[in-house]
Amino acid sequence: MATFLVVTRYLDLEAVAEVRPRHLAWIAGLYDEGRIVVSGRKSSDDGAVIVLRADDEDAARTLLAADPYAIAGLIDVELTRFEPVR
Secondary structure (H helix, E strand, C coil), X not given: CEEEEEEEEECCHHHHHHXXXXXXXXXXXXXXXXXXXXXXXXXXXXXXXXXXXXXXXXXXXXXXXXXXXXXXXXXXXXXXXXXXXX
């Protein structure tokens, strides 16, 4: 399984607040599946960071496309595959 760093940028903070409960439920499901290693909002409050596990980049993008923020068009997403040391 591959590991990815996901960095998001919020495009509309007011709308993000409205969608957040659905987004957090989606995040919880990925934790339950063992897909997310760690996640959280950036301290600048303009986006978030996720360390995500998926079979490959296409699978990672498919998972991220199901994020309620992405469905609502509220985020830009940067996806980078990396090799963790531990």
